[in-house]
Each structure stands twice: as structure tokens, then as C-alpha cells.
Amino acid sequence: MERIGDILAREKYPQNTENQKKSSETKTMTDQDIITGCEEQKAKFGYASNPHCAVCRGLGSVHPILPEGKTDYSQVINCQAQGCIVDQKSIYESTEAYIRGKGVSKFNTFDSFKPVLGAEDTLDAFKDIAFNPDAPPLLIVYGTTGNGKTHLCEATVIELLKRGVDCRLWAVSELLSNLKESISQNTTELLIGRLKKLPALILDEWGQNYGSEWEEQKLEEIVIARDREGLVTIITSNLEPDKMMEDPERLISRFGDRTQARLIRNKAPDYRPKKKAKRSKG
Ligand SMILES: Nc1ncnc2c1ncn2[C@@H]1O[C@H](COP(=O)(O)OP(=O)(O)O)[C@@H](O)[C@H]1O
Numbered sequence: 521m522e523r524i525g526d527i528l529a530r531e532k533y534p535q536n537t538e539n540q541k542k543s544s545e546t547k548t549m550t551d552q553d554i555i556t557g558c559e560e561q562k563a564k565f566g567y568a569s570n571p572h573c574a575v576c577r578g579l580g581s582v583h584p585i586l587p588e589g590k591t592d593y594s595q596v597i598n599c600q601a602q603g604c605i606v607d608q609k610s611i612y613e614s615t616e617a618y619i620r621g622k623g624v625s626k627f628n629t630f631d632s633f634k635p636v637l638g639a640e641d642t643l644d645a646f647k648d649i650a651f652n653p654d655a656p657p658l659l660i661v662y663g664t665t666g667n668g669k670t671h672l673c674e675a676t677v678i679e680l681l682k683r684g685v686d687c688r689l690w691a692v693s694e695l696l697s698n699l700k701e702s703i704s705q706n707t708t709e710l711l712i713g714r715l716k717k718l719p720a721l722i723l724d725e726w727g728q729n730y731g732s733e734w735e736e737q738k739l740e741e742i743v744i745a746r747d748r749e750g751l752v753t754i755i756t757s758n759l760e761p762d763k764m765m766e767d768p769e770r771l772i773s774r775f776g777d778r779t780q781a782r783l784i785r786n787k788a789p790d791y792r793p794k795k796k797a798k799r800s801k802g
Pocket residue numbers: 628632633634635636639664665666667668669670671672791792
């Protein structure tokens with residue numbers, strides 16, 4: 521006979537291992553154990569059973585009831601009670617797809633961002649925009665590759681969406697290919713119009729892969745229009761500000777007086793080799 525764990529693994533559902541472990545260890549589970557187990561599952565997988573579920577008592581799995589009304593003890597399925605694991609999984613998956621559609625691919629969060637030396641101002645500025653509706657809306661962050669800029673862009677998008685602020689994270693090169701594609705479909709103005717009005721726009725890796733002056737002009741047009749409206753715009757780049765565009769003075773001179781633009785250098789080094797160095801020390 522198949523074990524519960526195997527069935528759940530095959531079905532790709534998280535098993536409430538905490539609960540099961542506690543159950544086999546002690547045979548009696550307090551309500552608090554169940555709640556803690558569910559919280560741990562949710563933190564790990566993004567969804568869990570309902571600890572207060574009257575059907576599965578928070579375990580997330582039940583024996584199915586056969587059409588004639590008898591319980592089939594030979595099988596285990598995920599609990600389909602309202603608000604329990606099957607519901608939670610589908611809510612989680614629709615949310616995940618929604619966030620992916622906003623340009624997030626790695627689901628990096630502020631929680632998983634280590635407060636490294638040199639990234640203090642950068643982290644503060646991203647958090648300010650993510651959590652504070654009155655933060656200065658224009659933020660430009662530059663610094664060496666691998667020091668967490670894209671990570672913080674993703675974290676910010678996730679938080680803004682939680683707050684109900686519609687936003688989109690674009691790698692600039694990707695946005696530019698969309699812009700180019702839009703020409704043949706005659707939708708360029710529509711796309712640019714939308715980008716000018718979106719409550720928050722995050723343009724990652726600015727200053728690379730520019731094919732033409734037209735592209736640079738369109739990007740500038742979008743940023744300047746957003747600045748005028750006071751809409752949240754974040755730009756990141758691996759380049760020094762004077763290398764970010766053909767004529768940085770032109771862009772800067774066109775920002776309105778009331779602009780409280782922040783230009784921040786992320787001084788943290790590339791995070792990736794640092795991880796290795798840490799490991800070899802420990
Ligand atoms: N302070 C940090 N804490 C945790 N992970 C980090 C940190 N900085 C960078 N990383 C990780 O290092 C990798 C490279 O970072 P990334 O954000 O892509 O760099 P950038 O966009 O600045 O080139 C990513 O996997 C990211 O999650």
C-alpha cells in the first residue's frame with residue numbers, strides 16, 4: 521500500500537510534515553501544534569491546510585468518501601473542505617501567476633535580502649517606496665552587477681502588489697523588444713500611453729542593449745511623463761550615471777523642479793562570490 525507521503529509527493533502537494541511528525545511522536549496534538557505546523561507549511565510552500573478545518577483537523581489530507589457513503593481507508597486525498605488545502609493551493613497558484621505576469625520571476629523578497637555592507641541606502645530607498653505611499657517617487661539606483669538590484673526590484677513589486685498598487689517590472693532590454701514589436705502591430709502609442717500611466721514602473725538594467733536613438737528617446741519620454749505625474753518609477757543600472765544614457769544632462773534637465781529624485785549608488789559588492797568566501801571560512 522502506498523504511504524501518505526508518497527501519494528502527496530506524487531501529487532506535488534506539500535505534506536504537513538510538522539503535524540505528521542508531531543502526531544507520530546506524541547500521538548496527541550494540541551491545537552497550537554496544528555496551528556504552528558500550518559504556519560510553517562505556509563511559510564515554506566506559500567499555502568497550507570486550514571488548522572481549524574473541521575474535516576481534516578488541519579492535517580490537509582483525508583480518506584475519500586465513496587459514492588455509496590462509505591469511507592475509503594485505502595486512499596488519502598487532499599482535503600477539499602472550503603478554505604482548506606485544495607482551496608489554498610489554487611489561491612496561491614493564481615496569485616503566483618499574477619505576480620509572474622508583473623515581471624517577477626525569482627520571487628525575491630525583502631525578508632530574503634541580507635543587510636550587507638554598502639547596500640544600506642539602497643535597501644532603505646527600495647523599502648521606502650515599497651511600504652510608504654508618501655516616498656519620493658523617482659529612484660535611480662546604480663552599482664556593480666550582482667549586488668541585489670534586481671532582487672530588491674522584485675521585493676518591491678511583491679510589496680506594492682500586496683498594497684494594491686498596480687506595477688510592472690521590466691528588464692529594459694525586454695521592454696525595448698516589446699516596443700519594437702509594437703511598431704509592426706501599430707500599438708506603440710497604446711503601450712507607451714499605458715507605461716506613462718501605470719502607478720509604479722520598475723525599469724531594471726537600464727542602459728544596456730540600446731539599439732537606436734528612437735528607443736532611448738521613447739524611454740526618456742516615458743520616464744519624464746511619469747515624473748511629471750509624480751508616479752513611482754525605479755530605474756536600476758550596472759553603469760555609472762554618466763554612462764547610463766547618451767546625454768544624461770538632457771534627461772536630468774528635463775525633470776521638473778519639484779522632483780525629489782533619489783540617485784543612489786549601491787556600494788555592496790557582488791553578492792555571489794561573497795557567499796562562497798563565507799562558506800570556505802566556516
Ligand atoms: N543582500 C543580499 N541578500 C541576499 N541575496 C542577495 C543579496 N544581494 C544579492 N543577492 C542575490 O544574488 C544574486 C544576484 O543579485 P541580483 O539582484 O540579480 O544583482 P543585480 O541585479 O544587482 O545584478 C541574486 O540571486 C540575489 O537574490
